[in-house]
Amino acid sequence: MKIAQFLESAKSITRLHDSIPVETTTAEFLQESLAEEATINNRDPLGTEPRITVGVLSENEAEARNLPIQSKEDWMFVIAESDQSLQLFVSHTWFLYRLACQVVYEWPDRELSEFSEGKLITPAFKMLRPAYDSLLNNHARTAKGFDPEDHIREMARQGYTHIEVNGYAANFPYEKAAPEELLYLFYTYCPALDQFVYSKLNKGIYPFDYLQANLRKLVHSAQLAEKYGLRAGILSFEPRSVPDELLQRYPMLRGARVDHPLRSFRPRYNLTTAHPVVLEHYTEMLTKIVKAAPNIDYMSIWSNDSGAGFEYTSSLYVGRNGGGYVIREFKSDDEIAQAAATNIIRFMKTIRDAGRSVNPRFSCMLRSEMFYAEQDHLWDQVEDGIELETNTLVSKGFDADYHHPKYNWAKEFTFSGLFNQFDAREKPRKELLESKGSNAHLYFSPGSFWNMEPVKAPMYPKMLWEKLRDLHAQEASHIAGLCGSTPATLAPYNINQEVIQAFQNEPSLPLDELLKRKAVKWVGKEGADQLVDLWLQADNAYRSFPAPVNVLAIWCTWYRILVRPFVPNFEALSEDERAYYEDFHLGHVNNRIRTDFRREINFEFCTPEYAGKCRHAMTNDSLPAIAKAIELAEAGLASANSDASASDAWIHHLERLKGSQSWLRSQRNIAAWIEGVHGYIESDKPEEKKRCQNLVRETVLDEKANAQLLLAHVESAKTEWMVQSEVGETTFIYGDNIADLIRKKIALMEGRENDTPHVDPDYIWRVPGINC
Numbered sequence: 001m002k003i004a005q006f007l008e009s010a011k012s013i014t015r016l017h018d019s020i021p022v023e024t025t026t027a028e029f030l031q032e033s034l035a036e037e038a039t040i041n042n043r044d045p046l047g048t049e050p051r052i053t054v055g056v057l058s059e060n061e062a063e064a065r066n067l068p069i070q071s072k073e074d075w076m077f078v079i080a081e082s083d084q085s086l087q088l089f090v091s092h093t094w095f096l097y098r099l100a101c102q103v104v105y106e107w108p109d110r111e112l113s114e115f116s117e118g119k120l121i122t123p124a125f126k127m128l129r130p131a132y133d134s135l136l137n138n139h140a141r142t143a144k145g146f147d148p149e150d151h152i153r154e155m156a157r158q159g160y161t162h163i164e165v166n167g168y169a170a171n172f173p174y175e176k177a178a179p180e181e182l183l184y185l186f187y188t189y190c191p192a193l194d195q196f197v198y199s200k201l202n203k204g205i206y207p208f209d210y211l212q213a214n215l216r217k218l219v220h221s222a223q224l225a226e227k228y229g230l231r232a233g234i235l236s237f238e239p240r241s242v243p244d245e246l247l248q249r250y251p252m253l254r255g256a257r258v259d260h261p262l263r264s265f266r267p268r269y270n271l272t273t274a275h276p277v278v279l280e281h282y283t284e285m286l287t288k289i290v291k292a293a294p295n296i297d298y299m300s301i302w303s304n305d306s307g308a309g310f311e312y313t314s315s316l317y318v319g320r321n322g323g324g325y326v327i328r329e330f331k332s333d334d335e336i337a338q339a340a341a342t343n344i345i346r347f348m349k350t351i352r353d354a355g356r357s358v359n360p361r362f363s364c365m366l367r368s369e370m371f372y373a374e375q376d377h378l379w380d381q382v383e384d385g386i387e388l389e390t391n392t393l394v395s396k397g398f399d400a401d402y403h404h405p406k407y408n409w410a411k412e413f414t415f416s417g418l419f420n421q422f423d424a425r426e427k428p429r430k431e432l433l434e435s436k437g438s439n440a441h442l443y444f445s446p447g448s449f450w451n452m453e454p455v456k457a458p459m460y461p462k463m464l465w466e467k468l469r470d471l472h473a474q475e476a477s478h479i480a481g482l483c484g485s486t487p488a489t490l491a492p493y494n495i496n497q498e499v500i501q502a503f504q505n506e507p508s509l510p511l512d513e514l515l516k517r518k519a520v521k522w523v524g525k526e527g528a529d530q531l532v533d534l535w536l537q538a539d540n541a542y543r544s545f546p547a548p549v550n551v552l553a554i555w556c557t558w559y560r561i562l563v564r565p566f567v568p569n570f571e572a573l574s575e576d577e578r579a580y581y582e583d584f585h586l587g588h589v590n591n592r593i594r595t596d597f598r599r600e601i602n603f604e605f606c607t608p609e610y611a612g613k614c615r616h617a618m619t620n621d622s623l624p625a626i627a628k629a630i631e632l633a634e635a636g637l638a639s640a641n642s643d644a645s646a647s648d649a650w651i652h653h654l655e656r657l658k659g660s661q662s663w664l665r666s667q668r669n670i671a672a673w674i675e676g677v678h679g680y681i682e683s684d685k686p687e688e689k690k691r692c693q694n695l696v697r698e699t700v701l702d703e704k705a706n707a708q709l710l711l712a713h714v715e716s717a718k719t720e721w722m723v724q725s726e727v728g729e730t731t732f733i734y735g736d737n738i739a740d741l742i743r744k745k746i747a748l749m750e751g752r753e754n755d756t757p758h759v760d761p762d763y764i765w766r767v768p769g770i771n772c
Contacts, residue, residue, distance in 0.1 A: 001085050004108035007033045009050045010086070012041045016055030022093045022229030026054050026100045031372055033104050035390055041574055055227075056096055060087070064411065070117065076505075078103065088113070093229035096124070101157040102509055106517075110527035124468070125505035126477040127441075128500075129162035130155075130484035131300065131367075131389065132235060134449040137167025138189035139732035142725040143490065149224055150487035156228035158485065159504030161296060165221035166234045168486055169213035171727050174206060175307075176243070182588050183264035185731050186306035192240035197292075199284040201277065205246050215292060217504040222293035232293055235300040235306035239282075239347065241268035253278055256322040258309035261319055262601040263588065268307055272323030273347045282347070284355040290362070298363045299351050300389060300441075304370040309349070312340040314373035333373075336595035341377030343730035345386060352385040356520055365389045365441055368372040372397035389480055391419060391443045393429035405463060405619060410546035415482060416554055417445040417496075417542065420463040422470035430476065441478045447496040449483035450554040452542070454562075454722040454734055455659040459538035459629075461499045465511045468503045490720075493522055493652050522649040523636065526757040530636050534653060537629035538660070544621035546666060547613040547670035549605040551596060558586045559593065562710065563667050563741035565748040566673055566703040568696045569758040570595040572746055580744050584731050590766045596759045598674045607684065608692075611674035618668040626661045633657055655713070655721040669706070672699040677757040693757065700753040704746055711742040 005525045013030055015023035027040045030052055042053065055061070062069055067089060069075045076099045077089045088103065099121070134140040136151055152163055153461050168191055177184035239255065247269060255272035271278040304315045311322025316327055320336060326681070327339035348364040355362025363385040371378060375396055382388065391414050395401045404410035405420050413419055422442065430440045444467045445451060452458040471479055495518060502514045511757040515535060516704045521527035547553040552561055560581040567573065577584075578594075585755060587593040593597070593600040598611075606614075608766050633654035640646040675697035685687050714722075729735030766772040 001113045002466075003086075003103060003110050005114055006050060006080075006083065006086060006112050007104070007108075008035060009083075010052055011038055011049040012036045012045050012051045014044050014051060014053045015042060016053065016057075016061075017041065018042060019055050021227050023054055023056060023095050025227050025229070026088075026096045029097065030054070031102070033154060033697065036407040046206045047720040050084050051086075052083065054096060054100065055089050056093050057089050057091065062091070065089070068120060072120075072122055074123055074708075076102075076121040076123075077118060078115050078121075080112045080115040082693070083112060084276045086115070089269050091129075092161075093226075094156070094231065095229070097153075097156045097228050098159055098505070100124065105157075106502075106505075121505055123159065124472050124504050125159075127162065127439075127479070128158075128160045128481050129233060129441075130160070130164055130502065131191065131441075131443060131482050132302075133164040133167075133484035135484060135490075137164055137191075137235075139730075140449060140482040140723055142169055142171055142501070142730065142733060144724045144726035144736075145487060145490055146726075147487065147722065149227075152221070152224045152228055152230065153484065154487045154497070155485050156230055159500045160230060160481075160485070162231045162233045163221065163225045164235050164484070165225065165293060165296065166196065167214075167217060168195065170210070171730075174210055178265035180589055181263065181265040182586060182731075183259055183268070183307065185583070185586070186238075186263075188304065188732070190235055190237045191310070192236050192238050192303055193234075193282065193285040193289065194240075194242070195286050197288040199281045201354045202242070202246055202283075203251070203363040205243055215289070218289070222295055226295050231730075232296045233298040233300065234296060235302065237302050237306045239270040239273050239303070239310065240306075240308040240370075240600065246271075250277075254338055255322055256309050256311040256316060256317065258304075258307055259316050260317040260601075262591070263530050265588075272308065272311060273326055273350075274311065274323060274325035274469055275344050277351045279347070282350055282356040286351055287357055288360040289551065290355050292357055293745045296355070297359060298365060299355065300365040300367065301348070301351070302367045310340060310344050310345070310371075312336050313371055314340075315323065319713055329467050335722050337374045338377045341374040341381065343369070343376065344371070344374070345381040346527070348386050353371065355398065356385070362386055363439075369398050379433075382433060382436050382438040384679065387439045387441060387478075388433065389441035389443070390413070392422070392426065393433075393440055393442075396538070398666055404546060405543050407546050407613075412550035414549060415443075415450055415542060415550075416547075417447055417451050417458070417460045417463050417467075418471075418547075419445065420466045422467065422474055422476070424474065426476075427474045430474065434513065435641065439478045440476070441480050442476050443482050444468065444471065444482050446481040446483070446485060446500060447494075448481075448486045452660050452663045453554070453557050454724070455663060456654055456721060456723055457486055457494040458542065458654060458660055459495055459535055459653075459656070460542045461495045461515060461535050462511060462539040463469070463543055464496050465499050465514070468499070468507075473504075475658040490723075491656075493649050501752060509716075510657070513711065517645045517680050519657055523640070525640060527636050527646060530632055531649075531653070531757035534629050534632040534636070534657075537625050537632065538657060541598075541622050541625035541629060541660070541664065543627060544617060545615050545667065546614045548611050548667065548674060549600075551600060551605075552670055555586070556666075557734060560585045562707075563671070563734070563738065563745050565745045565747060566669055566700055566750070567752040568677060568755040571758065572752065572755055577748055580741060584729055590764055595763055597670050597753045598678055598759075602764070603621060606674060608675045608679040611678075614671040615668055617676055618664060618671065622664055623661070623668065626657060626664055630654065630657045630661060648708045655717045655719045658713050659710075659721050662706055662713065665704065665706045669681060669699050669703045672702075677759060681759060696757050697753045700749055703754075704749045706747070707742050707746050711739060711746065713741050
């Protein structure tokens with residue numbers, strides 16, 4: 001008898017514990033696959049009718065049932081007794097719904113007899129959590145069609161153990177903006193603790209109904225996590241700035257200036273975390289939050305960005321600064337770094353201890369790349385419950401000592417799926433942290449965001465599998481998926497997430513077998529090889545992508561790449577003409593990114609020579625690969641004939657690939673624009689100037705043609721292949737007006753291809769009303 005046949009014949013489901021919500025959730029999920037008259041019971045019914053038993057077992061319960069789990073802490077166990085009983089037992093709540101999904105979705109064609117001796121499954125990774133859940137809490141939380149429960153259910157199926165729960169109830173944060181500044185936008189994600197509760201220190205600073213709404217959303221997310229057996233966590237930018245009113249009350253508690261001076265038009269300061277009153281403030285707030293949601297296991301701290309920062313650390317945007325309690329003046333750089341690190345650890349211990357007053361397993365993590373100058377001192381002081389998260393343990397800062405997956409010369413790829421490696425150098429560093437009672441939480445990129453955004457589910461299953469393989473080979477136990485997951489209700493047929501699900505449960509499963517299984521399931525045996533080839537071509541297209549300007553790739557939407565015109569001289573367009581995209585663009589009045597793809601605030605991203613290498617790579621490798629993937633999708637769709645299920649899978653793949661193609665083509669044209677415009681400006685050789693001007697002309701025409709194809713795709717697509725906001729356009733997500741924006745882009749590019757390339761080198765010095 002096959003498992004599918006057994007499920008159809010089963011008449012009852014027994015859950016072992018009323019007090020464990022996920023047992024009920026799992027029983028109800030299984031009931032959907034059983035006979036109509038199947039019931040859910042609290043004890044095994046009398047008789048011999050086919051039945052299923054589910055339970056989260058303690059060590060004593062597992063021992064009483066003689067389960068062969070040996071000394072394993074994390075396990076799932078399935079056993080069949082003849083054709084009458086199927087039992088699903090797990091060691092922790094987060095395994096049970098996952099195991100039931102494995103039975104229903106992955107094993108329906110397997111013989112029940114395969115499980116007569118029992119099957120023990122151990123997960124590839126002990127802890128799998130999101131790191132910055134874009135959809136549930138952060139910049140994409142207004143996405144059209146998003147449902148939190150769908151999202152959390154899908155994460156449970158994939159094998160996540162935790163979710164993040166701190167997000168705003170409102171569409172915008174309660175951050176006061178100075179006129180014309182953009183810094184307030186960076187408060188829309190990773191909200192700080194003071195956005196949920198107050199302490200005696202800051203009571204009345206934020207409206208009570210605002211705090212209550214945010215806390216209510218947090219608690220609801222935590223409750224949904226518990227429903228599916230998952231645990232909860234918080235990811236916040238801290239210590240974040242506080243309103244000026246609070247510092248006017250307590251000027252002696254002012255900490256560091258934490259704003260970016262070229263993104264803000266008024267300074268922001270946080271509270272000094274070296275002061276015991278401030279530490280008590282944080283203790284009170286976190287204690288309130290964890291009491292409201294006791295299944296919160298951790299707080300992850302991101303800092304020194306987005307209006308947050310630790311005093312006297314070297315990477316603060318305005319330089320080392322802070323209150324008067326961390327260290328006195330006239331000290332050496334290393335003494336300052338040590339004092340700053342000690343202050344960070346003190347804050348983390350405060351958070352840990354506050355959490356543990358409610359939940360004894362609570363820990364505090366720190367995203368550590370920002371603290372390159374303080375890194376050695378931080379490592380000296382980590383201990384139980386004080387943990388680090390990062391891309392790599394063997395580098396300092398953001399310059400990871402790894403090569404691009406295809407081009408040794410390419411740079412800046414570590415926060416996308418292109419960072420597909422984790423080698424043997426990492427293991428001793430990981431073990432050093434573990435020897436101190438700490439843990440390393442290591443990033444991977446599932447593809448939901450920061451990869452071809454706004455395409456919902458870019459495909460790079462091989463690179464993702466390679467990263468998971470490497471992490472597992474180095475015995476990483478705690479991993480974190482950057483930007484989180486995407487529910488199937490938003491993006492079905494998401495092969496990247498199927499890779500995560502399969503790897504968590506079967507890390508020894510070869511990639512080709514994994515892909516073939518999914519392809520057969522989605523399009524049938526006849527089209528399976530073609531779909532696998534499509535995935536590998538799409539993977540190769542992205543693998544062959546060297547980002548000319550990393551921020552314009554991972555935050556493509558934030559800089560309005562798909563809807564802004566590409567012209568030789570942006571200032572040939574009037575302010576009014578550019579307003580349709582600049583109103584939402586992440587570039588303030590004198591930010592050079594408004595008129596120059598090469599520069600943003602005071603960053604110089606790449607040379608014309610580097611841009612030329614990127615252009616050639618994308619032209620020769622990336623774009624042909626994505627075109628081949630599209631051909632395969634079109635052929636698959638044509639051959640699906642009357643198979644509605646297969647057709648649905650092919651059309652979703654085809655329309656996402658067309659979006660990816662447009663995205664890659666725009667990225668290629670960014671590289672070509674930099675090579676051509678700056679090559680023209682910098683060269684004093686007539687033949688080189690002519691070559692560059694011709695390149696600029698070709699680039700403008702190509703991007704206009706690309707925009708025309710994108711417009712046609714947006715208007716004719718049968719699926720919702722891109723992320724769109726249901727509340728209208730924001731800086732971080734396009735709205736339902738994207739077709740109108742693309743039409744404006746096309747119109748503004750008309751006839752501009754022969755303009756003389758120009759960039760004002762002094763743009764950053766402009767002051768409206770004075771010199772512009």
